[in-house]
Amino acid sequence: MAVLNCMHLTELASVHTELQSYPELSSTLPDGYEYHLCSFSPLEGGFDATVRVALQDEEGATEWLADYQEHSRVTLRVKATKPESGRVNLFKVYYRCHHNTIPRSEKADLRPKSKNTNCPAQLTITVKRNPGKRSQAKVRDPHLPLFATIVHIKHIHNHQIACPDAFKFRDVSKDVIAKFTELYSKGYSPSSALNTHKLDLQLEHENDYLYVSADRAQCPDLQFCHRLYKKMFDKAYGAASGEKMIQDLGASIESYNEEQGLECCKMDQVNGKMVIAVCTPLMRRIHSNHRCSGELVFVDASAGIEKYDCRLFMILTHSVAGGLPLGCLITTSESREAIVAALKLYKQLIPDDGFYGRGDQGPVVFLTDDSDGERQGLQEVFPNSSTILCVFHLLQATWRFLWEGKNSICEEDRPHLLDLVKGMVYADTAEHLEENYDRMNRDAIVKKYSCFLKYAKHLYNRRQLWAVCFRRDLPLGENNVTNYMYVEAAMRILKDQIFRRVRAYNPVQLLDFVLTRLVSYYERSLCDLANGRIDVTISKRYLPGKGRITAEMVNELQFPLFEVQSESEPEKKYQVDMSVAMCTCTAGLNGAPCKHQYAVVEFRKVQSFTFPPIHDEIMRRRLLFLATGQETGDIRRHEDRGNSTQEFRLEDLEAGLHSMAATLTDQMREYPEELAPAVRAFITQFKNLKTHSATVSALMAFGKQHEVAQSFRSSTARRSQKRGSDQGATNHCRSKKQAMSSYW
Structure with missing residues (x-):
């Protein structure tokens, strides 16, 4: 056994040359550090060595340890620590190989994938305190103050180090953790982030991907990805459930309302069921300024977008930009009780001129899927609105009934039975609907299935909800279904672009995405349309x-x-x-x-x-x-x-309004018989404009009525004749038109 004793630094011609004499040691030490070899003893299957490193503090020693593990492919765990011993050590820690797991039971080693081999390899790091000018201390340790760190390596691993079986247990590197953290912040799930990372590795390393993917430091396992995901979102969004989650929700809602300066979000609990209502500033503007919000409103629910299966109800209206949001409801149940509670909260959030001036009355029509809880809740909270069913969902439910195994309907008969239901749905009159229903009852194929007869009777008894012929007087705009441009499209946007097919971590994150990502998406869509960037789907329709x-x-x-x-x-x-x-x-x-x-x-x-x-x-x-x-x-x-x-400045608009009022006053004084009744009617109508949206509509329509325009032209002509100046009348009309156009 050859042992190299520590020599005085001045006796070493070259530290680098000395280390190269022991390749089994030098190959494990990371580059970029100054070393001094104190002792080296070859052992069976490894070596025992003591090395001094030019490091003076704990931070430097910790950084060296990370580089050592990366360079040598050895993963270490803390075995024991020593407290600072006053005048001697700044830092001292004993490490063991991570293949020595110190199992708590014998059964742990019996697992097929157990990494425990009771590996005897060890490493100790000691950072000596600088003794200053004490000459006696210098005599005891001539390596100070330069080589203050002592590393004792017992490199006798009883397992292979550079092989896939060992690489799969390595710690994930900091760079990889940072990359996954960034992917999670962009909306990736643990599995989608791992797939993206593997693709990046494959593109980067090409033929070497086989070896890189086996190294857990560079390619983590799915379990680690899930643990990192939970750790990250526990910190960002708090507890996933329980009372702490409710408190976090309340704090998030309070913070958002304070930020907006409005009550845009409310939360309540009803018999253990949590309900949240949302009406953001964007949704309030659509309520007050978009006419369709007072005519037709779509309501649909989506489940499975949050780990604890909260339901998200989207409330939308139609527009040239597709569906526009009027509000959102989040509940932990689809029961009628929970929906009613959420709708009552929502009713408190909408502006006074919500639903385009209809306010508490709600829109003319609610279009929903075939959910008794939704429909009954809407009828209770908005009794003045009509509630009808989406034709698409009705036919979809019929198709599922026909294909359900327990109904025993032959495959070749299913299309025929569905066509009979379609005939009732799209009948152009109530008489034709009844004729189609009678024809269905006499149909030979229908008579084969008593279950379908019962199903059809139940549908017929609810025909007021789904038959197109009963909707002629409703402002639907040919929107008998929710799946084309509005609700179903909005749900697809919600899952694909807002949540990226990843379930929200908890209700706090779900609400955060609704208040931020969802609103931002619709803001971008409206801005694109305002800028003339029209989607192909919108263009076709x-x-x-x-x-x-x-x-x-x-x-x-x-x-x-x-x-x-x-x-x-x-x-x-x-x-x-x-x-x-x-x-x-x-x-x-x-x-x-x-x-x-x-x-x-x-x-x-x-x-x-x-x-x-x-x-x-x-x-x-x-x-x-x-x-x-x-x-x-x-x-x-x-x-x-x-x-x-x-x-466009407010000062110019105010000046234009004053000029118009002065001109109208002059005309009324000159021709009181003609203009006084009209001015009186104008004042009365203006007082009757109770909402902001009504005022906007009236101003937009002013001057476009044929009779009003003709009356204005004739009165102006008579006034110009009295003044003896046709050109004066022309200039006056032109200035009037310019004043109106400058307003917009």
Whole structure:
């Protein structure tokens, strides 16, 4: 056995040369440090060595240990620590190989994947205290103060070090942990983050991926990913359940409301069921300023987006941008009791002019899926609203019934039975619906299945909820289903883009995503539409084109009524009412976008929320207001041509209003018989405008009525004749028009 005794530093010609004489030792030591070899003893299966390192504190020693484990592929665990011993040591720790797990029972070693081998390898690190100028201390330890750290290595591992079986137990590196933390913060799940990391490793290392993926330091196992995920989100979102989670929720809600300066979120508990209602500033703006919010509202629930199976109810209305959110409900149950409690909280959050001025009455129509809890809850909280069923969900439920094994319906009969139900659903009159139901009862195939007869009878008894023929007078805009552009699309957006198909860690994170990511998504969508960036799906549905209709085929009857000539039948004409976005054609009968309405918008430059505002600057600003809350007077319009900028200031608008009032007062004094009754009616109507949205609508429509415009022109002409100046009347009309246009 050869032993190298420690020599005085001055006797060593080269420390590097000395270490190279012992490759089994030097190959394990990390580069970038100054070493002094004190002793070396070869042992069976390894060696025993003592090395001095030029490190003076605990931080440096800890950093060296991390580099040593990375370089030597050895993983160490703390075996024992020694406290500071005053004048001698700053730091002293004993380490063992992690393949010596010190098991608590004999059964632990019997597991197939046990890493315990009772490995005898050890390592000790001691950082000596600098003795200062005490000469006696210098004599005792000539390595001080430069080589203050002593490393004693007993490298006698009873297992292989550089092999896949050993690599799979290594500690995950700090760089990999940082990468996974970043992926989790972006919405990745443990499994999706691990798959992404493996793909990155495969692209980076190519042929060496086989070896890299076996090293747990570079490619962690799924269990570690889950533990890191839980540790990260425990810190960010608190407890996953229990009373602590309820407290964290309350604190989060209070913080958000304080930040917004409004009560946008409320929470309550009903018989152990937690309910949360949300109406953010974006949702409040849509409530007050988007007409469709008072007509048709979609409600649907989604489960499975949070680990403890909370239900998220989306409340939306339709628009050219797809579904727009009016609110969200989060409950721990889909029971009627929980839904009613959540809706009552939600009712307290909506603005006074919510549902486009209808307020507590709610919208005209709620469209839901076939959920008794949803429908009954809506009817209790909003009794003045009609509640109808989504046709898509009804037919989907029928299809599931036909395919259910216990009903024993032959496969070849299922399409025929579904067609019979469709015939009732889409019957154009109540009489036709009854005829189709009678025909169904007499059908030979139907008579084979008593269970289907019973099912069909139950459907028929609820026909008022789902039959299209009973919806003719409702403002549905041809929206008999929720799956096309609105609720189902919103749910897909919620799961794919907001949660990225990853369940929320707990209700606190679920609420946080609703208040941040969900709102941000709709803000971006509205801004894109305001900037003229139109999605292909929206383009196909909301830009039907004007076909072969020309400007001469569109006639204004009395604003907002127009008449559009048919393309194929010149003698046939369609009536279009732009105030309610309806047309007498088949598509536009219930307010759906049609080519006749689009022709009016295109040729008569009428504003409409039914179509994307490609060329309508005013409507684009209104969309921008819904997205950002910026008032019109604060918006600057940038035009590409010449890069000119037009700024709208409140001072200019106030001056324009005063000028208009003065002009109207002069006219009334000059022609009191004509204008006094009109002014009185105007004042009365203005006092009756109770909401902000109603005022906006009235101002938007001012000057567009045919009779009002004609009266204004005639009175102006008479006044100009009395003054003897036709040019004066022209200038006055032009200034009036400019004053109105400057407002928008």
